[in-house]
Amino acid sequence: MDRHISVLLHEATDGLALNEGATVFEGTVGLGGHSRILCEKIGKTGFFVGTDADQDSLTIAEERLKDLPCKKLFVCDNFRNIDTVLAGANVESVDAILLDIGLSNRQLEVAPRGFSFMRDEPLLMTFRSSGEGLTAREIVNEWAEESIADIIYGYGEERYSRRIAKAIVEAREIEPIETSGQLAEIVKQCVPKFGFSKIHPATKTFQALRIAVNDELGALREGLAKGFAHLAPGGRMAVISFHSLEDRIVKEFFRQKAQEGEGTLVTKKPIVPSDSEVKENPKSRSSKLRIIIKN
Ligand SMILES: C[S@@+](CC[C@H](N)C(=O)[O-])C[C@H]1O[C@@H](n2cnc3c(N)ncnc32)[C@H](O)[C@@H]1O
Missing domain, CATH: 3.40.50.150 (Vaccinia Virus protein VP39)
Structure with missing residues (x-):
């Protein structure tokens, strides 16, 4: 739609x-x-x-x-x-x-670019539909743990950034993180569920990656x-x-x-x-x- x-x-x-x-x-x-x-x-x-x-x-x-x-x-x-x-x-x-x-x-719901943690799509997160340039896939699979933690903290204001970055690096050693669904699952394991929190545990991490990918x-x-x-x-x-x-x-x-x-x-x-x-x-x-x- x-x-x-x-x-x-x-x-x-x-x-x-x-x-x-x-x-x-x-x-x-x-x-x-x-x-x-x-x-x-x-x-x-x-x-x-x-x-x-x-x-x-x-x-x-x-x-x-x-x-x-x-x-x-x-x-x-x-x-x-x-x-x-x-x-x-x-x-x-x-x-x-x-x-x-x-x-x-x-972009969130139709174009399969991995913006949404509610879907399992290729982990791109680019505004560009052409697909060239930096992607979220590259960040989570190739960047150093500390750099990943820094962007999740800096652009997502996520207090569990270090824990999430560590889990990302551990997961990619087993197999590459290719989809938004895989990433959302990894993040979910790191963020404690608070009864009163209305947002999905992966919200801040996904926001951070999107901001970084598109500068x-x-x-x-x-x-x-x-x-x-x-x-x-x-x-x-x-x-x-x-x-x-x-x-x-x-x-x-x-x-x-x-x-x-x-x-x-x-x-x-x-x-x-x-x-x-x-x-x-x-x-x-x-x-x-x-x-x-x-x-
Ligand atoms: C919130 S939507 C705009 C919706 C639009 N005002 C409407 O009413 O349909 C934001 C759009 O800005 C584009 N965008 C975001 N940052 C951009 C940038 N730095 N340069 C060019 N386009 C950008 C996105 O690709 C997206 O299509």
Whole structure:
């Protein structure tokens, strides 16, 4: 099912205060949920430039947005390369930027890339559908125990990181860890089950590996800096994040721009989903939206 329920859809797209004819960059097109509203707002004279690291998602989005009259350009790239993408489109500055980071439901539930500990799939965890580059399989089977522990702790904030890394190394000595199911089983044995914990014991480890494979925090830092540099004065940038590590980076970056007099915060506190949105889409519960205007 190629479906993804867009998070904070109206809060993010309204927050960009787009006018007819605007140029907008969306770094995380996914299945085009936010893109549709953005394209509607900029009308037939607007220009929409969208990237996603995942070509399969981008192809679906492009097809879904065909009916919208604005000029559109879809580029399969990491949003950290916004500078070269815009240069390739002959665009110097944009009126708005939207990043809705993380992964889509399609990537979690349809594309067999091992993102979910609830399924038994090849252990890739790449946003890229092409399959090249670093994979989670490589990390768990080839990296040193200490490096594995460091990423599980640093990106997963998992207190049992050392125990999990040790178990991974012991397991791979018997046979390679090829699937998400195998990995989830190993992790489950290391994390004590607390009666009150609502999350699956492998949640933090899987999050950590995904962040490492895709260098998500590095991409976010680079995308924020380059994106802000390419915003026109008065232009807005909106970022939706899904966990504290990401939100901290966005918060700090925006705060610094405001302190330096380069930006004005639209959201002093992040916008979070309403109770009804969380009820309808429980996956939205950890999302946070921050918006800044370039002075
Ligand atoms: C939460 S989904 C976006 C959903 C989209 N807003 C919608 O409404 O359909 C995040 C998307 O961003 C992509 N992505 C995540 N990090 C990226 C990056 N650094 N560069 C390019 N795409 C990225 C993922 O491949 C995924 O398709």
